[in-house]
Amino acid sequence: MKQETLFVAFSTQKGGAGKTTFTVLAASYLHYLKGYNVGVVDCDYPQHSIDKMRKRDASQIDTDESYKQLAFAQFKRLGKKAFPIINSTPEKAIETAQDFLESDARKFDILFFDLPGTVNSQGVLGSLANMDYIFTPISADRLVLESSLAFALTVNELLVTNPQIRLKGLHLFWNKVDGREKTDLYEVYEKSINEFGLPLLKTFIPDTTRYKKELSTDGRAVFRSTLFPADRRMLKGSRLEELLIEIAHIIKL
Template sequence: MNKEPIYLAFSTQKGGAGKTTLTVLVASYLHYVKGYDVAVIDCDYPQHSIAEMRERDLKQALGDDHYKRMAYEQFTRLNKKGYPVIESSTEKAIDDADRITGQADFDFVFFDLPGTVNNPSVIKALSNMDYIIAPISADRVVLESTLRYMVVINDVIKKTGVSTIKGTYLVWNMVDGREKSELYEVYEQVIADLGFDLLKTFLPDSKRFRREQSALHKPVFRSTLFPADRSLIKGSNIEELTDEILSLLKRPNNG
């Protein structure tokens, strides 16, 4: 195998922060639009949200002529299948990732991890990431919880000397455009004082992030089989976020 895959996780201990949605959106954009080879390890037991999403996506793609045609046209154009979604656990996550990367070339392996650092197997998985990106929102409880989480990653896991972590970042998610910018400035000063890196791109609070394949055949945004539809991508900042991640990781922007 010629490629050295990047192990990356959108990770936080706050439920509902959007880590699973961001994993799917960025993985699909990199795989289907940017031409990278991607895999996803879903070890967020017991829900396994991404593995369940893949099952729903496949069922609809196989049973609905509209999505069947979309999948065929995409495969014909790209000559590549959907990326693998491996249902795993925190105990087996790294072994499963090493196994599939030993069988085929991947550029990125995304991990959907449980939101806790109290479990030794979660700590082991986190310590084997190359990059960790934690979504945050302008909510004091969410922000304080995520900052404590990142302190553990940076001051405990990263500094043990046995970690492969090369970078940790925060990203604003579910940003309400009606909120005063002064609020974000205050929070960003706190983030800077703690020495954490914050991505320039932010993700807006938008219902489009929940739009999956449906019998109504509306443009799809969140899918494991298709990238976000071009009619919905503008203003979502998914394209900008993906470009910023590629730049930080010093990977070519193939778009």
């Protein structure tokens, strides 16, 4: 039986939590390194941050010979183009995705959706209801955590527990973890998360500047890009690969 395309979102209602960054990193890792066919539906209207990143990436390749050679070698090795980015709005996200899948001859394993941060935005809740899985980054900042948990509890109560809704689950994961923080702080927070009945991934992401590193004018190694996967030399210690392996297991990719 033909497997349907998975709909997945990194989503939270707290700005700056990393949902767009993880959307790009996950799409690039799975598409360029693991051989899956991936697409991104950029619904963060009107910013369309991922589409803007693609334009920056393409412009940098045009003006930098080392990146140009890297792109050529990647295309020759993979035999496929960069993952597509489809712009939409929150209320039309699912319709846009379905129209794209019907019109494109390729078989896509997964579509990632980049949605606005608040469930009160028009169309966001309906789009979240049509995801297969949601992954929510959280950090050990009280205000950020309270906002993230409020979002997760709302989605869990309204959507995950409803058998008529497509959404199979929402999973939290720690982001921007400072290695100097005491582990007992996380134990206290995790106890509360468990009491709420919210699943928490085992992998945590350290607080490191490499998650902000895009293509640059000096042609150095890149971590976050829509045209290249994270450089192997920068993956070590980032725990990105561990996170995506855990996610792939959950979504049965």
